[in-house]
Amino acid sequence: MAKSLSSTHSVLIIGASHAGISMAEQLRKNGFEGRITMLDREAGMPMERPPLSKAWLVEKPDADDPRFLMRQASWFEEFRIDFKPGAEVVSIDAPAQTARLADGAELGWDRLVLATGAIPRPLPIPGGDDPSVFVLRVPGDAARLSQALDDARRLAVVGGGYIGLEVAASARKRGLEVTVLEMAPRLLARVASAGASAFFHGLHQDHGTTIMTGASVTGISRYGDELHLVTDEGTVMADAVVAGIGVVPDLALADSIGVETGNGYKVNAQYETGHGGVFAIGDVALPDEGYMGGTMRIESVHHAQMSAEIAAAAMMGNPAKGHEVPWFWSDQYDRKLQSAGIVPAGAETVSRLGRREGATSFWSFLGDQLKAVEAINDPQAYTIGRMVIEAGLDLSPDQASDSGFDLKSLMRR
Ligand SMILES: Cc1cc2nc3c(=O)[nH]c(=O)nc-3n(C[C@H](O)[C@H](O)[C@H](O)COP(=O)(O)OP(=O)(O)OC[C@H]3O[C@@H](n4cnc5c(N)ncnc54)[C@H](O)[C@@H]3O)c2cc1C
Structure with missing residues (x-):
């Protein structure tokens, strides 16, 4: 592991979402006095992600509604974070310890934190790229989807995971007819027990949502304003579609750094990659000694915060707590x-x-x-x-x- 940080060192954090912001906060709490720069390709102040499928989608707030900000502007001053929104890192020169931005600027670092998160998996079928097929990850996605729901009467949600079901509930609250299409034999098959799956199946049906399980969507065709989703169980008509079929870790910088990846940046129990001084946290990290001793990428706010806490302590040479039991929440109706x-x-x-x-x-x-x-x-x-x-x-x-x-x-x- 690289030597502990001193006040003359600088840390560059790529990604200003749940993991990146927690990292900046934890570095200060661990006594780091040096320079912290945090970049995000998204413009504007960082916003909470969980509400995007829940309260945000129902309430349709203004883009800068402070209730949904991850931190108020005063926090960045208080924690002395040099935050640059709308700044995308396009490559890393690890031996030279520099990062190149899309506008050509170059930034140096002593420690690098990859908090680049994950990106939605696109629908890999004909018509999956229709402009009325939406994904949901960042505030801009939520704004586009919300606007489309204003004009739509029928929504089809492809994928019965937590985000798909939360969107379904929000759309029902907005008065749309909703169909959820899930390829697996049950909802939430990847993440929940069969009992919890059955509970949520019943809940959504009771609220008037049509649920089709074991239904593989093989193509989407447009007829005027109408989309036809072809499945082996029949055709479903919709005005808008949400693809909620999971995410893939954003490893776009991996090649230029030259670190090992699998389904995420491979990191040790302290979230340090094989390249000393380069850490990866949050949804993009794949710890080799994580919860239950296994290799598992965990997508949750808790993991984003916990991984930041562990990595910041390790960076400062302070004792770090062990990996906690992961926890998660979801709000539906x-x-x-x-x-x-x-x-x-x-x-x-x-x-x-x-x-x-x-x-x-x-x-x-x-x-x-x-x-x-x-x-x-x-x-x-x-x-x-x-x-x-x-x-x-x-x-x-x-x-x-x-x-x-x-x-x-x-x-x-
Ligand atoms: C709609 C929705 C609802 C959710 N609900 C819940 C919930 O109820 N409970 C729960 O525990 N979890 C929930 N999650 C999951 C949770 O939000 C994620 O686990 C969490 O956001 C992960 O944080 P992260 O910082 O690792 O990654 P992300 O939130 O993905 O953030 C990564 C950031 O890095 C930036 N970035 C990437 N590459 C670059 C680059 N090269 N240059 C500059 N910036 C870059 C991106 O713009 C992005 O802002 C939800 C997620 C979504 C999308």
């Missing part, structure tokens, strides 16, 4: 999902009814070990489930599914 851990293949999942009306949770075990909890409108189940996973406390599937079993008793042991 009046339901808040909070999940901790990762549902492993082959897990046994049991469900539990919470005390409050509408509170439900799903507990996934491998043997007698709790690996993940997915709690819906049940913050207590989430908090205790997360603690059980973190501390490796004893909880059996029978206890978890018994709503008479007092979860709080686990905290007293």
Whole structure:
């Protein structure tokens, strides 16, 4: 690992979203007094990403609505961050420790942080590039989609993951007819237990959304203003389409840096790449010793913040905390999902009814070990489930599914 930083050093952070901003903040909290420069190719002040599919899409706020800013302007002054919006890095000269910008400018650095995140996977089918097919990652995407929803009556969402389902809920709230098309046999197949999938399937159906699972979209044809989505289950008509089929890490700078990549920049447990002094954090990082000891790229605000915390401490030569149990949330209609851990293949999942009306949770075990909890409108189940996973406390599937079993008793042991 490169030597610790001093006040004469400079750090260049590429990407001013959840990971990049946390990194800048954590460097200052770890006592770094040197220069921090943070760049983003997006213009304007950095905005929170999670609301883009939720409140932002429903409320249609002004572009600079302060409620959705990641940090207010005063934060950049307070933390002495030289922030350059609308600045894209096009290549890195790692031996010379410089970054070249799209406008030809060159910036030097002592430590480089790649917080370049991920980009939406385009729909790889004929018609997937139609102007009425939208993706959702950055505020500009949300603005384009929101404008299209103003003029549309029918929305088709291709991909039944969290972002697709959140967009579906927001569009229903705006009065559109919505169809969700998912290729897998169930919604959220990649990320949730079968119980949680079934719960959200029912929730969306109850709100009038048509859900088609096992439906592969093979092409999109335009007839005037109308789009026809061809699937093996029949044709679906729509005025606008959202492609929510996942993201790929933004590794555009990898070749010029010459670092090893897989499904992300390969990093060690401190989020440092094979090139000393070059770190990668957030959605773009692929830790080799991350959660559960495995190689896994995690896409969440929590991972963006945690990886920044670990990398900043390592950069400053301070003791870093270990990798935490990952957590995530999603808001759909009046339901808040909070999940901790990762549902492993082959897990046994049991469900539990919470005390409050509408509170439900799903507990996934491998043997007698709790690996993940997915709690819906049940913050207590989430908090205790997360603690059980973190501390490796004893909880059996029978206890978890018994709503008479007092979860709080686990905290007293
Ligand atoms: C609509 C939506 C809803 C979400 N909801 C949730 C949720 O409810 N809960 C949750 O935990 N997570 C949610 N997520 C995921 C979460 O937002 C991401 O995990 C998080 O944004 C990752 O942060 P990041 O900084 O690693 O990457 P990103 O947010 O992708 O940011 C990377 C930044 O780097 C910039 N960049 C890339 N390359 C360059 C370059 N060469 N030069 C300059 N700038 C560059 C990009 O412009 C971008 O701003 C959601 C994401 C989206 C899109």
